Amino acid sequence: MEIYADNAATTKMSRAAIDAMLPFLDTVYGNPSSLHFAGQQAKDALENARLTIARCLRATPKEITFTSGGSEADNQAIRSAAAIGRLSGKRHIVSDAIEHHAVLHTLKALEREGFEVTLLPVSANGIVDPAAVEAAIREDTCLVTVMYANNEIGTIQPIEEIGNICRAHGVLFHTDAVQAVGHLPIDLSALPVDLLSASAHKFHGPKGVGFLYARKGVRLTPLIEGGAQERGKRAGTENVGAIVAMAVALQETIDAMPETAKKLTALRSRLIAGLSAIPHCALNGDAEKRLPSNVNFCFEGIEGESLLLLLDDRGIRASSGSACTSGSLDPSHVLLAIGRPHAVAHGSLRLSLGEDATEEEMDYLIENVAQVVSYLRGFSPVWRDLCAGKTPFLL
Amino acid sequence: MALYSEKVMDHFRNPRNVGVLEDANGVGEVGNAKCGDIMKMYLKIEDDVVKDVKFETFGCGSAIASSSMATELIKGQPVSEVKKLTNKAVAEALDGLPAHKLHCSVLAEEAIQSALEDYQKRTGKTIE
Numbered sequence: 275m276e277i278y279a280d281n282a283a284t285t286k287m288s289r290a291a292i293d294a295m296l297p298f299l300d301t302v303y304g305n306p307s308s309l310h311f312a313g314q315q316a317k318d319a320l321e322n323a324r325l326t327i328a329r330c331l332r333a334t335p336k337e338i339t340f341t342s343g344g345s346e347a348d349n350q351a352i353r354s355a356a357a358i359g360r361l362s363g364k365r366h367i368v369s370d371a372i373e374h375h376a377v378l379h380t381l382k383a384l385e386r387e388g389f390e391v392t393l394l395p396v397s398a399n400g401i402v403d404p405a406a407v408e409a410a411i412r413e414d415t416c417l418v419t420v421m422y423a424n425n426e427i428g429t430i431q432p433i434e435e436i437g438n439i440c441r442a443h444g445v446l447f448h449t450d451a452v453q454a455v456g457h458l459p460i461d462l463s464a465l466p467v468d469l470l471s472a473s474a475h476k477f478h479g480p481k482g483v484g485f486l487y488a489r490k491g492v493r494l495t496p497l498i499e500g501g502a503q504e505r506g507k508r509a510g511t512e513n514v515g516a517i518v519a520m521a522v523a524l525q526e527t528i529d530a531m532p533e534t535a536k537k538l539t540a541l542r543s544r545l546i547a548g549l550s551a552i553p554h555c556a557l558n559g560d561a562e563k564r565l566p567s568n569v570n571f572c573f574e575g576i577e578g579e580s581l582l583l584l585l586d587d588r589g590i591r592a593s594s595g596s597a598c599t600s601g602s603l604d605p606s607h608v609l610l611a612i613g614r615p616h617a618v619a620h621g622s623l624r625l626s627l628g629e630d631a632t633e634e635e636m637d638y639l640i641e642n643v644a645q646v647v648s649y650l651r652g653f654s655p656v657w658r659d660l661c662a663g664k665t666p667f668l669l
Numbered sequence: 670m671a672l673y674s675e676k677v678m679d680h681f682r683n684p685r686n687v688g689v690l691e692d693a694n695g696v697g698e699v700g701n702a703k704c705g706d707i708m709k710m711y712l713k714i715e716d717d718v719v720k721d722v723k724f725e726t727f728g729c730g731s732a733i734a735s736s737s738m739a740t741e742l743i744k745g746q747p748v749s750e751v752k753k754l755t756n757k758a759v760a761e762a763l764d765g766l767p768a769h770k771l772h773c774s775v776l777a778e779e780a781i782q783s784a785l786e787d788y789q790k791r792t793g794k795t796i797e
Contacts, residue, residue: 577706580730
């Protein structure tokens with residue numbers, strides 16, 4: 275059996291999105307900035323895509339700026355809010371410890387430019403406390419940035435509550451919604467969010483394209499200069515085919531969302547229940563306030579990369595927050611932030627389900643994860659010491 | 670290209686000399702769980718020769734493969750030769766490791782050296 279359970283990393287492109295994209299790689303190759311027919315044909319497609327995306331989220335087309343993806347959108351959102359803050363001497367930003375690196379590293383860069391950043395801790399179940407956000411807001415706070423749903427542990431943040439607090443204090447609010455758009459209902463006509471980032475390949479669109487929503491009146495600072503594209507907010511000839519495909523994929527994913535969410539929530543429960551039977555393991559992140567597709571566990575006494583490789587041999591494509599998969603010596607900052615000790619965080623496994631997942635696949639996942647964990651524990655000196663009582667079990 | 674060589678994957682998938690030697694007379698454990706790698710080597714040394722060796726490893730694919738390869742390299746070898754084992758020899762025998770995984774071969778060398786030290790302490794012998 276082959277199971278792609280890494281949909282939080284990327285998703286398979288939808289057939290409709292591929293079909294919508296193909297003409298732009300072939301006959302419809304005009305530059306949307308050209309005045310002639312070929313150019314205007316591309317321009318129309320571009321603006322139709324913008325309209326579709328705006329409608330999907332109940333925004334207006336002018337509030338949607340196309341980017342190269344989620345990371346660029348995060349960078350631009352934060353840099354734009356910082357630029358607005360600078361104008362009135364506000365140089366303080368509030369965020370949290372489990373953000374994506376596209377946010378965290380941008381904040382680090384701003385710290386070097388004289389900004390002050392407050393990174394709030396999260397609870398053991400991976401949720402940001404709105405009261406802590408309110409307490410952290412100061413006179414000189416120019417931005418609060420809290421992700422909509424976490425990419426590793428899938429926890430869904432209280433975005434509306436945090437947004438209302440930001441509104442009340444007159445502070446801009448950005449949310450990295452890369453894992454949420456297409457997967458959770460989002461109505462920007464009601465949600466108190468000023469800036470929102472999204473990435474097409476997380477909802478069955480192509481890679482290398484995304485968008486930034488900026489509420490009317492929130493001035494964006496271009497990261498890339500050199501042209502009038504995207505109303506001067508993002509220079510460079512637009513990737514028309516990818517943008518068109520993104521719009522098709524988003525519409526399709528949102529149309530299917532109620533059914534998908536219901537189906538995946540049931541499969542997720544089955545998977546969590548099955549994996550919980552493995553001794554000395556723990557679910558990472560809140561059991562309820564999480565993406566329907568996300569399952570993330572820590573298994574004591576083993577290391578995540580070897581688990582991933584052996585699952586790969588069995589046809590299971592998964593992901594881990596171990597140091598060996600991150601390319602650094604530290605395991606995932608998200609797992610550390612929810613209080614998992616290093617030794618435990620190294621033994622993590624993320625399974626992120628796709629719309630076509632089945633019950634049989636969940637049972638195959640449960641059976642094979644249990645077998646591989648047991649096999650690796652069989653020659654783990656850490657597991658031996660735990661079982662011998664030399665070191666205490668942490669899970 | 671895959672992350673690991675065929676040799677690494679072979680030793681990772683089918684590790685040689687896995688387990689515990691109850692009658693080991695030299696045991697070494699290195700690494701720590703915080704960094705994500707722990708290796709334990711069990712040596713049974715007789716007449717200055719490594720008669721048997723087993724290992725246990727908590728770690729990534731290359732850590733398991735490095736331990737496995739290291740046990741193959743030293744099994745049946747005189748301790749004077751084993752003492753000269755380097756991480757480079759382990760990595761080369763595996764047809765190379767990615768740069769950020771070379772520390773796994775270092776751990777394998779250290780685990781064996783630590784087991785030899787334990788043997789010398791237990792027996793009062795000095796390996797030349």
